[in-house]
Amino acid sequence: MNDPWATAAGGVNEPNGRVTVSELSKSFGPVNAVDGLTFTVEPGAVTGFLGPNGSGKTTTLRMVLGLVTPTAGEARINGMPFAELANPARVVGAVLEAQGFHPARTARKHLLACAAAIGVPDASADHVLGTVGLLDAGDRKVGGYSLGMRQRLALAVALLGDPQVLVLDEPGNGLDPEGIAWMRAFLRGFARQGRSVLVSSHLLAEVEQTADHLVVISRGRCVFQGSLAQLQSSRRARVLVRCAAPDRLADALARTGVLEIDTLPEGWLGIAGADPVHVGDVALGAGVAIYGMVHEKIDLEQLFFQLTAQPWEVAHR
């Protein structure tokens, strides 16, 4: 730290753009919105930040961007807290809400005000308007914009400083299917240039085709982190059985080496690592009557649902 230029140059010029979140927590009164969250956003990839509504995604993104002060832990961009970035818009662009515009101001004038604050030439306003396809609508008041156009304008603002990192909170909201496809292609292209993308969604399907890396949270805690393939292999197919004596069936199965058995409500058992034929044979041998049997498929959306609605999470609160 003896040479201030060394650290400043290291932060800005280093082609990194890594976002690290460590033990990040935020409580609003008695509510723990975010609870000890740790994850990393690597450059050159799209990181999908998933969780149901109200799981703490927006609060986390706002802590990363210095808008909300964490109760504990910290978030760093390029190794520095947001507040210490000399010109933050040059490092990170944020698409947080499509409503953040003065309705009587034109898109171009909004961008020009932002350009002045960031210190980029006025010409970049038209440049980013072109990138998001709003060049012709640039002189219209934002009050007359559709939600999709506002999302595009929000992205244009985020791109003004030519940042290394893009943070987007539910960018799909309000976009038509064409807009969503365009946004996906754009984010992939952005990441392919070696930059980082952190994009949140409450729908797995929305980021399934875009994200290389997933961070899934529920009630402010991380429940999964890894690639989509890892997510798929994290859950094995299960056989769900409803029977007269779950305990006896579980014992009988355990004796055949099947140990991954969950006790579910209403007399159901969730059995992993066995096929329906094996379960049926064992039940017959043990003399346990079977009332129903389902071979559970690995549906990603269902997996996501399972992940984010864990019973222990409820018990934890």
Place this chain on the structure above:
Amino acid sequence: MMGLLRAELRKTTSTRLWWGLFIPAGLLSVLINVFGGLFTAAIPAEDGRLPLLIGSLAYALGLTTVFSMVQGIVSAASEFRHRTITTTYVTSARRSLVLLAKMATSAVVGMVYALATVVLGVLAGLVGEAGSAFPTTGALLAVTLIGMAVSALWGALGAALGTAVSNQVSALVGALVYVLLGELLISTLLRNADSLDVRRLSAYLPGNAGDVAIYDIPARVLAGPDIGTVVVETLANVTAPPPWWGALLVLTAWTAAVAATAWVVADRRDVT
């Protein structure tokens, strides 16, 4: 900081607020100063004409400062109302600099308001035949400059207040009720106290301090140095006021106090 100033100027000039708010202030100035001119000419020359326009200009300037305050409050709080504050803070991590840029911009708008009030007022006064006893250049310049300073301070104070309160309606209604009614009540109460020290406090309220600064020189020009103070006491509803420069310092201190509050509040605020 220059970039932030340019950004705030661009925000201000890209909506109608700044000139829309001046329309009523300008109309008031025209109306008041036409009468200032008419009254000047109405006094027969042999009874000794007074440059009454200097007084009507001061009155119009006093009203303009309220519009400067409103402009400051609305422009700062509209960032929260329209949620543009998210973008503002994401593009500039230093919230204190954003506050300073907003205060400076609203101060400039306040100065423009005051200058326009004087220009319109002088023209209206001339229409009303103020030329029969026109104020001296020195007095006119003094009233203009002091009016601009008071108006600038109110603009800056408004911007700080809008940032601190952030709810546009609350900040606006609260400030207007205080300036137009609350301060009148408080200073009346203070002036009815037994102790002179308590009565003197009336001149140290922000609105009264601004009025004292604006009325000080016109009152001396029109009523002479002795009765001038009494005129200021009556017009500004104060007791034993400081001179105009002292009053300006008082208003500066109030502005600094509100700015310090806004600084602390904005720094700790979670923008959710």
